[in-house]
Amino acid sequence: MQDPSRRVLLYTSVLCAGTGPLVYYLIQKGLSRTEYYQMALEQLHGHPEALEALGSPLRVHHLPMLSRDHFVDITDARLKIPISGPKAKGHLLTRSTRSAPFKRWTLQEVVLELGDGQRIPVFTPGEQGT
Template sequence: MRAPLGKELLYSGVLCAGIGPLLYYFIQKGLSRTEYYQMALEQLHSHTKALEALGSPLTVHRLPMLSQDHSVDINSAQLKIPVSGPKAKGHLYTRSSRGAPFQRWHLQEVILKLQDGQQIPVFRRSEAEK
């Protein structure tokens, strides 16, 4: 015997409402574990001027999933990572690349842009390294 259409719609709605946040969580977790994301945050954590501008403790926020500031493909990645501290808020703009699939990622550039307009270059790969 088949359930009434109303119940099927209700169950489908509950299922979709539960899957959406779960999927968002796993995408966030996956991105935060990528090599290019981790390398950018390591650069931020080791940059004295950037840390002084933000203050301590530093908070790294979730990436907005629908942002046009993110671009990741097989050989390049660009992210805009929201960060904040007690003194300031801003975004960490990162660019990374790799020569071919399954090779290591290399940071190209990391820039901290604060809400007040200040820009702090955190990392830039030199031409000699490329």
Template sequence: MMSIRLGKLMLFTSVVSAGGCTVMYYLIQKSFSRASYYRLALEQLNNNPGALEALGTPLNIHYLQLIDKYNFVDITNAQLKIPVSGSKTEGHVYVSSSRDAPFQRWHLQEVFLQLKDGQQIPIFKLNEKNGGVKKQE
């Protein structure tokens, strides 16, 4: 009788723990997708005909791999590797963004698409020579 209750308790605890981890994972992904550096990068991707043609439509944005060492965000810098796919192929959108101080606006530094076959398609790069004017390539 005691082992049955202990077994049920262990099962219940495992289910609650797994559910909590799943909810936490979802919330972390949601917070990334709401961040301006993430949204700005995807906006640049969606406005780049060459990148869209290479991937094919419809475009699918996938969850970040949270354990990937490339994905990094601190107070003034952010870099992401966003998995994307289309009807033709898949790849990753690499994003570098920065801001001058906490609570200030994020500014994209560079965005490029790297396809599965290794081809890189430049999407956006901050043009320092023109007084910091943003340039889409």
């Protein structure tokens, strides 16, 4: 028969190993449902030049969690969303603000940065569709 402390260690290890990926998944799911994330993707889907550069179908990848390219606080959000298509891959650079907590987010800028360095402005303030 096994020592009870070994059994506890085994169960704890299994629990921890399963909890990490679950937390990562939940964080990714939460970020992908935010207003500023969804608005940026809507702008991309409505931009013919960007869609042509990437090709169809588009694939949105998970955000690297420890990247310095992401910043979200109460009134500002900046993301670098990895995205790819059959023709190219790159990042959707987004910047959004809001005037106070619990107010609606407003897109400030969305730029598609392709792997070859080409930058396609997808949205800038003053454009229709905000």
